[in-house]
Every structure is written in structure tokens, then in C-alpha cells.
Amino acid sequence: MTQPSQAMRDAFLLRLLEAMRQDEKLFFVTADFGSPVLDRIRAEHPERFVNVGIAEQNLINVSAGLALEGYTVFAYAIAPFITMRCYEQIRVSLALLSEVRPLNVNLIGVGAGYSYVVSGPTHQCYEDLTIMRALPNLGLLSPADHVTAAAMFDTCLARRQPKYLRLDAQVLPVVHQAGAPDPSLGFAQLRRPGKICLIATGYPVHTALQVAEQFAASGRDLAVIDLFDIAGFERPALLQTLADYQAIVTLEEGFKGRGGVDALFFDLLADTPPRPMLNLGVAPGYRFELGSRVQLHEQVGIGPNAVRAALTAFIDRHHL
Amino acid sequence: MNSPEHALSAKTRWVWRETLRIHRRAPETRLASSLSSIEIFVALYYGGILRHDAAEPLAELRDRLIISKGHGSICMYPILADLGFFPVEALDKVCQAGGFLGGIPDPVIPGYETVNGSLGHGLGVATGMALGLKRKASDRAVFVLAGDGELHEGANWEAAMFAAHHGLDNLNLIVDDNRISMLDYTNKIVGHGDLAGRFAAFGWQAEEADGHDVVQVRERLAAMKENHSGKPKVLVAKTRKGHGVPKLEGEPLCHIINPKPELLDQLLGEAP
Numbered sequence: 342m343t344q345p346s347q348a349m350r351d352a353f354l355l356r357l358l359e360a361m362r363q364d365e366k367l368f369f370v371t372a373d374f375g376s377p378v379l380d381r382i383r384a385e386h387p388e389r390f391v392n393v394g395i396a397e398q399n400l401i402n403v404s405a406g407l408a409l410e411g412y413t414v415f416a417y418a419i420a421p422f423i424t425m426r427c428y429e430q431i432r433v434s435l436a437l438l439s440e441v442r443p444l445n446v447n448l449i450g451v452g453a454g455y456s457y458v459v460s461g462p463t464h465q466c467y468e469d470l471t472i473m474r475a476l477p478n479l480g481l482l483s484p485a486d487h488v489t490a491a492a493m494f495d496t497c498l499a500r501r502q503p504k505y506l507r508l509d510a511q512v513l514p515v516v517h518q519a520g521a522p523d524p525s526l527g528f529a530q531l532r533r534p535g536k537i538c539l540i541a542t543g544y545p546v547h548t549a550l551q552v553a554e555q556f557a558a559s560g561r562d563l564a565v566i567d568l569f570d571i572a573g574f575e576r577p578a579l580l581q582t583l584a585d586y587q588a589i590v591t592l593e594e595g596f597k598g599r600g601g602v603d604a605l606f607f608d609l610l611a612d613t614p615p616r617p618m619l620n621l622g623v624a625p626g627y628r629f630e631l632g633s634r635v636q637l638h639e640q641v642g643i644g645p646n647a648v649r650a651a652l653t654a655f656i657d658r659h660h661l
Numbered sequence: 662m663n664s665p666e667h668a669l670s671a672k673t674r675w676v677w678r679e680t681l682r683i684h685r686r687a688p689e690t691r692l693a694s695s696l697s698s699i700e701i702f703v704a705l706y707y708g709g710i711l712r713h714d715a716a717e718p719l720a721e722l723r724d725r726l727i728i729s730k731g732h733g734s735i736c737m738y739p740i741l742a743d744l745g746f747f748p749v750e751a752l753d754k755v756c757q758a759g760g761f762l763g764g765i766p767d768p769v770i771p772g773y774e775t776v777n778g779s780l781g782h783g784l785g786v787a788t789g790m791a792l793g794l795k796r797k798a799s800d801r802a803v804f805v806l807a808g809d810g811e812l813h814e815g816a817n818w819e820a821a822m823f824a825a826h827h828g829l830d831n832l833n834l835i836v837d838d839n840r841i842s843m844l845d846y847t848n849k850i851v852g853h854g855d856l857a858g859r860f861a862a863f864g865w866q867a868e869e870a871d872g873h874d875v876v877q878v879r880e881r882l883a884a885m886k887e888n889h890s891g892k893p894k895v896l897v898a899k900t901r902k903g904h905g906v907p908k909l910e911g912e913p914l915c916h917i918i919n920p921k922p923e924l925l926d927q928l929l930g931e932a933p
Contacts, residue, residue, distance in 0.1 A: 368793075388796055389796065391792070393819070393823055394819075394822075394823075396819040396822075396823070398816040398819055399785050399788070399816060399819035399823055402782060402784075402785025402786045402788065402789060402816065402820065403785060403789035403792065403820075404789060405775075405785075405786050405789055406785070406787060406790035406791070406792065406793060407789045407790070407792060407793045409774070409775075409789070409790055409793070410789075410790050410793030410794060410797065411793070411797070412793055412796075429779060430782065430785070430816070433776045433779050433782055434775065434776065434782055434785075434786055437776050438775060438776050441767075441769055442768065
């Protein structure tokens with residue numbers, strides 16, 4: 342029996358609602374962004390729910406101040422705004438300050454990649470992984486389904502550091518049917534056989550799985566890895582896993598060649614024997630076309646058809 | 662001669678001289694903006710306003726002080742050393758390898774709470790602390806020192822709106838209103854007009870003081886701290902950047918001017 346899907350934020354916030362009943366030290370701060378579960382948090386815990394208004398800089402500063410007073414803070418807003426509008430507040434009062442004083446502030450950004458499909462480039466988010474992974478001391482979590490998102494609540498409590506949790510705004514199918522992946526590894530292997538390993542995070546995990554299934558139908562296996570802990574994954578374990586493959590393909594719903602997941606793997610694999618690598622991501626540029634998420638993905642090079650074509654060319658080029 | 666007023670004035674003069682001495686050794690420090698806030702710090706630390714614990718700087722029972730205008734607080738170094746936050750010898754290593762007292766103070770210094778080098782962050786973080794203290798039913802106060810120049814940063818006004826809306830009357834902002842930013846007088850850059858009036862319009866309890874009258878500053882801060890009328894509070898301290906140093910005081914570019922060592926020697930050689 343397959344698990345019914347749920348919005349990532351609802352799965353995560355339900356865990357928070359439950360925990361706030363037991364733990365007086367949990368505090369929720371939002372920049373005027375909501376959800377039905379949030380209405381329940383606001384109703385049940387008015388003393389530890391604050392809406393700062395449309396003011397992301399203050400969202401971060403107030404969260405830092407609350408954390409300095411011992412609270413575990415969950416700050417909530419739309420992904421591009423909670424990362425880019427207040428980047429220097431995050432750098433100074435979370436990443437830098439936590440070098441000296443431990444702070445548990447969890448930035449929950451909703452709307453990874455193109456998940457706000459028709460809202461256009463202001464609400465879509467193709468830069469967050471790049472800029473957030475530039476900051477030391479900052480955790481970076483990127484689930485591909487609500488099962489993982491819910492389990493990440495435990496990670497948020499357990500790791501006393503600032504973190505950015507990027508959630509999809511759409512309801513996505515469940516990838517981890519057997520239960521949430523092991524948080525200590527930071528990645529999970531979803532398909533093993535094959536010469537080529539596809540690595541993705543967030544929504545593109547679903548694209549990778551779809552493409553791998555199509556290739557499998559024509560007799561070629563592709564491995565797929567869900568990298569859900571981008572800053573804290575276990576490097577030796579991932580390197581060991583990747584050693585089994587002749588070629589590596591990364592797929593991200595962010596700008597290609599601008600320091601995101603592709604750069605992470607250039608760095609990770611720098612000391613391993615050279616092997617063919619393909620990095621697929623959004624062609625840099627801002628576009629205003631309307632369409633479904635898959636249609637938008639195809640236009641910028643990360644839809645299933647575009648990925649399949651790029652993979653086929655890659656396989657031919659390297660005789661894989 | 663031994664009145665508390667006299668003691669505060671004597672301490673003020675001593676901190677002024679020590680600050681000049683530090684700058685004489687470490688010209689990388691910002692002198693002018695560190696001279697406008699001396700009376701404010703002396704009143705807070707020696708005037709019985711700020712509860713503090715040098716042995717445990719982050720003790721829960723302390724009052725919090727966020728120094729948002731980090732650069733302009735080199736005068737804190739002699740005060741913190743004098744109170745025992747760190748050994749006096751550390752003052753000899755300002756801006757030197759192996760020391761921890763930098764050109765801009767960082768929270769590795771005992772007595773500093775937050776990162777202050779980037780301007781306009783202090784009030785927001787202090788607002789979060791004030792909210793946290795309210796929610797955990799603590800009666801500790803939060804003080805913030807900000808410069809008038811950094812009030813150009815919009816995040817301050819996000820915090821100002823928030824603090825008033827939530828009635829954070831444990832939050833006490835002191836503006837070191839020395840009226841000079843880096844390149845000019847603030848009223849020639851983007852003027853603040855009636856600064857106290859602006860805060861009052863945002864729902865704050867606002868007052869002004871002569872920032873170089875340490876007794877008046879102490880009285881105003883004591884009254885401000887005890888005032889719990891449901892509003893955050895601000896004291897706009899009218900100060901002079903480069904106070905007491907010719908060629909700095911009144912000079913619009915004084916933020917980036919280093920007086921000649923001979924001038925500092927001459928000033929330090931005069932009778933206190």
C-alpha cells in the first residue's frame with residue numbers, strides 16, 4: 342500500500358504543533374506566511390507564535406534574539422524571501438554569531454525551485470542553495486517528500502545550529518515508501534544498479550526517478566541518489582557509494598554552473614579518479630513563460646524529456 | 662569631592678584618556694565615534710544601571726547590552742578590563758596578533774553579546790531578546806546602543822514597529838546622536854529630523870539628554886529602565902563625535918581621521 346501524499350510543510354508543522362505542547366522552549370515566527378496547520382499553532386500557542394509582518398530582516402533578527410534567550414526557533418517564510426531578502430542578517434546574526442554562541446534557528450523556506458509555478462521569478466527560487474551553502478555553520482536540508490520533511494523535525498531539534506530547510510510548495514509523491522531515510526547519512530540510494538549515478542535534491546529526485554524508470558524500460562539501469570542533507574551529509578559514505586559508478590550526473594532545480602549542487606560535487610569528487618560528469622540545472626536567466634511545472638522545466642533544461650536527451654547524448658559521447 | 666556625581670565624572674575622564682591611549686597604540690581603531698559614547702557606557706556600568714557579572718558575562722541574571730555601533734565602542738575596552746571581564750594586559754594587544762580586542766569588537770570579547778561590525782542589526786536582535794525575556798517572565802532589561810548614522814538601515818524601523826506593537830517595555834534604546842556618519846553630517850545625507858519625535862510616532866516613549874553630561878545621562882537611564890508603561894523606550898543622547906579632541910570634534914570627516922600621535926601625547930600630557 343502506498344502512503345498518501347501530504348504537503349511537506351503540513352507534515353513538518355504537525356510535528357512542531359505536537360512538540361510545542363510538550364516543550365515550552367519552542368518558538369514559531371512567521372513573516373506573514375501561513376498554512377492551515379499554522380492556524381492551529383497560532384490558536385494553541387499564542388504566546389509562542391509571532392507574525393513579524395512582511396519584514397524578513399526583522400524575522401531573522403528577532404529569531405536570533407529569541408535563540409540567544411534559549412528558545413529553539415522556527416522561522417517561516419517563502420523560500421526566496423527568507424534567504425535573499427535578509428541574507429546579511431542570516432550571515433551576521435546566525436552563521437557568524439553561532440561561531441561563538443550556539444543558536445538553534447531553523448529557517449523554513451517554502452517554495453523550492455519552480456514550486457510557485459504561475460507566480461513567476463520573484464516567487465520561484467533558483468539561487469537559494471548556492472547562496473546558503475556559502476555560509477559556514479549553516480545546516481542545509483532539502484527533502485524530496487513529506488516523509489523526509491516530517492523526519493527532519495527531529496534533526497532540527499537535535500542539531501543546535503542555524504539551518505535552512507527548503508520545502509516544496511506542491512504536494513509531491515512519496516519517494517521513501519518504507520519510511521524516512523537515515524538522517525545521519527544525509528543521502529539515500531533509491532536505485533542501485535547501473536554504470537551511471539544520478540544525484541538530485543528536492544523535486545528533481547522525482548524527475549531522476551522518472552527518467553531512470555524510462556531508461557530501465559529500454560534495458561539500461563541508472564542509479565539514483567536523493568541528497569537531502571546538503572551541508573551535513575557524510576562525505577566518506579557518499580564517496581564510497583559513488584565509487585561504484587563510472588559516471589556521475591547531478592540534477593538541480595537551480596541555476597546551472599552558479600555554485601549549487603554541481604559545485605558541491607566538483608569539490609567532493611576533486612580527489613577521486615577522473616570520470617565523466619554531467620551537471621544538469623536551470624539555464625541561468627529569468628523567464629516569464631506560463632505553463633505547468635514540467636513545461637517550465639522542459640524550457641530550461643531540467644524536464645524529463647530534456648534530461649533524457651542530455652543523458653542519451655552523454656552516454657553516447659562517453660561510450661557508457 | 663567624593664560624591665557619586667564626582668566619581669562618575671572622574672571615571673568619564675579616565676575612560677576618555679584610556680581610549681586615547683588605546684588609539685595612540687592602535688591607530689586602526691575608530692577614535693571619534695568611540696569618544697561620543699563614553700558617558701553612556703560610564704553611566705550604564707558605573708552608574709548602577711546595568712546588572713552585570715564579569716566572572717560569568719552571559720549569566721542569566723545580567724541585563725543585556727547590545728552595542729550595535731560596534732566600531733564606536735573602543736572606549737568599552739578599558740571599562741571591561743577595569744571591571745574584570747578580562748585582564749588589563751589585554752589592552753596592550755589591541756589590533757595585535759594573539760590579542761582578542763580588534764579594531765571592531767567581536768563577541769569573542771567577554772562582555773559583548775553579539776556581532777556588531779555590520780550596522781543596523783542590534784536593535785532587531787535586541788527586540789527578539791526582549792520578547793524572549795518577556796515570554797520567560799524574566800525581569801531583566803535589554804539595552805541597545807545605536808548610532809544615529811546606522812538608523813538609515815531600514816531593518817531598525819522594522820524592529821521599531823515590532824517592539825511598539827508588542828509593548829516591549831523591557832527594551833531600552835540609546836541613540837548616540839553624534840550627528841555625523843562616515844562622510845558627512847547625517848542631516849546632509851538623509852536627515853532624521855526630530856529623531857525623538859520619529860520614535861514617538863512609532864509608539865515609543867522618547868526622551869533626549871545631553872550625552873556628555875554623565876549625571877544627566879545616568880538619571881535618564883535609571884528612570885527609563887524603571888519605566889514599564891507598555892512602550893519600548895529610547896533616549897536620544899545629543900553627543901559630539903570626537904568629543905574633546907581638537908580637529909576631530911565638529912569635523913564632518915572625523916570618522917576616518919586619525920589625529921597625529923603628537924596631538925594625542927599633548928592631550929594626554931595635560932592635567933586631567
